[in-house]
Amino acid sequence: MPLLHAGLVNDTIWLIAAIAIFGILFRPWGLSEVIWAVAGAALLVLGSLVSWHEAWSAVRKGTDVYLFLAGMMLLSELARAEGLFDWLAAHAVRGARGSPERLFALIYLVGIGVTAFLSNDATAVVLTPAVYAATRHARTEPLPYLLICAFIANAASFLLPIANPANLVVYASHLPTLGAWLRAFSLPALAAIVATYVALRVTQRAALDRPFTTHVLVPRLTRGAALAACGIALTAIALLWASATGRQLGLPTFTAGVLTVCVAVLLDRRRPWHLVRNVSWGVLPLVAGLFVLVAGLERTGLLAALGTALQQLAARSGQLAILVAGGAIAVACNVMNNLPVALIAGSMDAAHEAASLRHALLIGVDLGPNLSVTGSLATILWLVALRREKVHIDARTFLKLGALVMPPALLLALAATMLGHP
Numbered sequence: 001m002p003l004l005h006a007g008l009v010n011d012t013i014w015l016i017a018a019i020a021i022f023g024i025l026f027r028p029w030g031l032s033e034v035i036w037a038v039a040g041a042a043l044l045v046l047g048s049l050v051s052w053h054e055a056w057s058a059v060r061k062g063t064d065v066y067l068f069l070a071g072m073m074l075l076s077e078l079a080r081a082e083g084l085f086d087w088l089a090a091h092a093v094r095g096a097r098g099s100p101e102r103l104f105a106l107i108y109l110v111g112i113g114v115t116a117f118l119s120n121d122a123t124a125v126v127l128t129p130a131v132y133a134a135t136r137h138a139r140t141e142p143l144p145y146l147l148i149c150a151f152i153a154n155a156a157s158f159l160l161p162i163a164n165p166a167n168l169v170v171y172a173s174h175l176p177t178l179g180a181w182l183r184a185f186s187l188p189a190l191a192a193i194v195a196t197y198v199a200l201r202v203t204q205r206a207a208l209d210r211p212f213t214t215h216v217l218v219p220r221l222t223r224g225a226a227l228a229a230c231g232i233a234l235t236a237i238a239l240l241w242a243s244a245t246g247r248q249l250g251l252p253t254f255t256a257g258v259l260t261v262c263v264a265v266l267l268d269r270r271r272p273w274h275l276v277r278n279v280s281w282g283v284l285p286l287v288a289g290l291f292v293l294v295a296g297l298e299r300t301g302l303l304a305a306l307g308t309a310l311q312q313l314a315a316r317s318g319q320l321a322i323l324v325a326g327g328a329i330a331v332a333c334n335v336m337n338n339l340p341v342a343l344i345a346g347s348m349d350a351a352h353e354a355a356s357l358r359h360a361l362l363i364g365v366d367l368g369p370n371l372s373v374t375g376s377l378a379t380i381l382w383l384v385a386l387r388r389e390k391v392h393i394d395a396r397t398f399l400k401l402g403a404l405v406m407p408p409a410l411l412l413a414l415a416a417t418m419l420g421h422p
Contacts, residue, residue, distance in 0.1 A: 013049050014300065016049070016296070019036075019040065020040025020041075021336050022036075023039075023040075025374045034283075036289075038286075038288075039289075041289040041292035044293070050292060050296045054299075055292045058291040059292060063250065065169055066287065068249050069287070071255070072118060072119050072122060072165075072253055073280060075122075075228070075257045076121075076126050077275055078224070078260060080125070081224075082222055082225035082227075082228050083221075085129075086130045086133060087218065087221050089127070089131050090219060092134065093212075094216060098212055100144075100211065100212065101208060103140075104144065104148070105197075107131055108197055111152035111153070112159070114127050115153055120154060120157040120378040121153075121283075121378050121381055124382035125381050127149050128149040128150075131148070135212075137217065140212035143207065144208055146386065149382060150382045151200060154376055155367060155370060156192075157366040157378075158188070158192075160178075160240075161175055161176070161249065166362075168249065169343055171358075177243060177246045181243065185362075187419070188412075191416045195408045195413075199408060203404055223267065223268070228260065230260075231256065234260075235252075235257070235260070290339055290343055294340060294343040319418050322357065323414055325357050326410065327364065327410070329360075329368060330363075330364040330367060330410055333369045334368060337380075338366070338369045338375055338377070339377055341365055342365045345364075356418070359417050363413050368406065370406040370409065372398060374395070375402075
């Protein structure tokens with residue numbers, strides 16, 4: 001293949017990456033996000049814009065993320081199939097005793113727990129339909145409670161390292177231990193969670209002014225559901241231990257997910273294929289394709305330039321750098337989706353040593369997507385779950401709400417980070 005001018009090569013990489021990301025976000029012609037990501041990666045390799053060695057190296061970087069996602073998806077699907085989240089949502093309605101404010105708070109707390117210990121994607125995929133079913137049985141307007149599932153999935157996603165796959169992407173093999181994570185992110189996460197709750201509660205107050213029935217049928221907690229709950233609890237303990245000791249999280253998560261599913265299948269004496277078939281396995285090649293696309297962007301010199309700019313900004317004003325870095329990354333997530341931005345932020349991390357900047361980048365990656373429906377994979381999955389229930393919320397409506405909810409939470413979280421790095 002004839003050699004191309006460096007500028008033309010960079011422009012071609014940019015064009016392929018832009019088309020791929022546009023396809024992932026908006027799915028032209030109904031084509032899956034996976035097709036766009038894999039096709040973009042393939043074009044970079046086949047066009048000799050990224051070598052086979054570089055592409056394979058980029059794909060291998062995501063091994064821990066793939067294992068983490070696979071394990072969490074297996075656990076989430078088992079919990080969904082066995083009705084664990086339907087049971088939790090029904091108990092939340094009963095516990096609210098007809099008070100919309102109390103139900104709002106209870107579902108918010110459940111959302112925090114699911115996000116922290118099962119990841120934000122699980123909150124979007126399995127908690128959303130359970131909340132919809134429970135609120136419909138209670139004969140109350142479901143939208144305010146469904147919005148909780150979308151916003152808390154991102155707001156609580158840096159409470160623990162395991163709460164968002166993007167956390168693993170940003171830090172790659174340098175994920176902080178649990179103790180270091182809690183010292184760095186407990187206060188910013190608390191600020192984001194409280195600010196998001198207040199903003200949602202105020203904006204939805206008109207829809208929460210009528211009591212509802214408490215005569216909701218609570219589904220029986222099956223043996224499979226109880227086993228799923230035990231598997232989730234044991235997985236959370238294992239992950240917290242792995243995080244506390246500085247180990248990678250992918251293999252423990254995958255092992256726990258496989259073992260829990262195997263035990264459930266053996267106890268119920270049923271075939272595992274139906275359960276496995278319903279897992280969204282396409283997420284794995286989607287993430288792998290994104291790793292290759294970011295490897296292409298690295299070749300253009302973009303990431304090195306961004307890292308240098310942040311270094312220079314930090315040298316002049318560390319506090320201002322925190323705000324600028326977090327804000328810029330948060331906005332970028334809504335243009336490109338937070339997973340490719342997390343990959344870019346992870347690559348930029350190696351270019352400088354300021355811990356405060358790394359923290360700001362992660363907060364922007366996790367919290368920024370609360371602005372728009374295209375901001376994160378979790379929000380896209382939430383929209384898919386709503387469509388299955390015949391509930392529609394358009395991008396403009398979500399953007400108007402996100403513009404009220406996300407900025408205060410982001411600013412408070414970044415301010416809390418600045419307090420920890422005076």
